[in-house]
Amino acid sequence: MKNPLLLSCAALVLGLIALTGVIINSGTPLGQDSKSVAPTPGDTHHLQQRISELADETRALRNRIAMLESRPAVAQRTPVASASISSEEFDALKEEIQAELETLSLSSTGEQALEEKIAVVLDQARNEEKAEKANSKRAKGEDRLERNVEKMTTWLGLTNNQADSLRSTMMLQKDREEEILRLWEEGADAAVLGEMKAADGQAFQDELAGILSAEQLETYLGAGGATGK
Numbered sequence: 001m002k003n004p005l006l007l008s009c010a011a012l013v014l015g016l017i018a019l020t021g022v023i024i025n026s027g028t029p030l031g032q033d034s035k036s037v038a039p040t041p042g043d044t045h046h047l048q049q050r051i052s053e054l055a056d057e058t059r060a061l062r063n064r065i066a067m068l069e070s071r072p073a074v075a076q077r078t079p080v081a082s083a084s085i086s087s088e089e090f091d092a093l094k095e096e097i098q099a100e101l102e103t104l105s106l107s108s109t110g111e112q113a114l115e116e117k118i119a120v121v122l123d124q125a126r127n128e129e130k131a132e133k134a135n136s137k138r139a140k141g142e143d144r145l146e147r148n149v150e151k152m153t154t155w156l157g158l159t160n161n162q163a164d165s166l167r168s169t170m171m172l173q174k175d176r177e178e179e180i181l182r183l184w185e186e187g188a189d190a191a192v193l194g195e196m197k198a199a200d201g202q203a204f205q206d207e208l209a210g211i212l213s214a215e216q217l218e219t220y221l222g223a224g225g226a227t228g229k
Helices: 006-024 040-071 085-154 161-187 190-209 212-220
Strands: none
Touching: 085 161, 085 212, 161 190, 190 212
């Protein structure tokens, strides 16, 4: 069935066409006798203008009708029938979801393992950096100690054996001083550390007494060497 709007438009166009034909053929306004009234030039111009307007309206209506006829018909919606899922399909969907969840769980575990590995690498890097600084500090301390041994060898006139023994004793004293410093950094009791430092100083003097002669020891202690530096 055609659209009622199309039928109405078509009837209107036919009516306008018929009306235009009547006006053209008669050459007189509607409702007047052609024998009694003769058209004037002004009326003729007005009539031609009106005919032109009617022709334009007719063409516009034809175009409108053509557009309406070419428009595709709107498909009528049909309600979607309620569908049921079988138990097999439900089980398959359930397995698929579980597999996806397991994948996500493995991914999360992998990220956690990666974070732990990164933490281990960072700790290792920090420890290596700390060890490198400690080695650098120790190397500088050993170099300073060696210069002190050479200085004391020249100053006190030490033999090679005395210089070697002095070097070992000074290295031992240096280790004791570093241990006291480490305990102080960890927050050890100041009084305890003071006692340790005094005991280490006395031990160093006793060790020097076993290496140096009485005259060398007196020269060393007289110059303030009791500090062990």
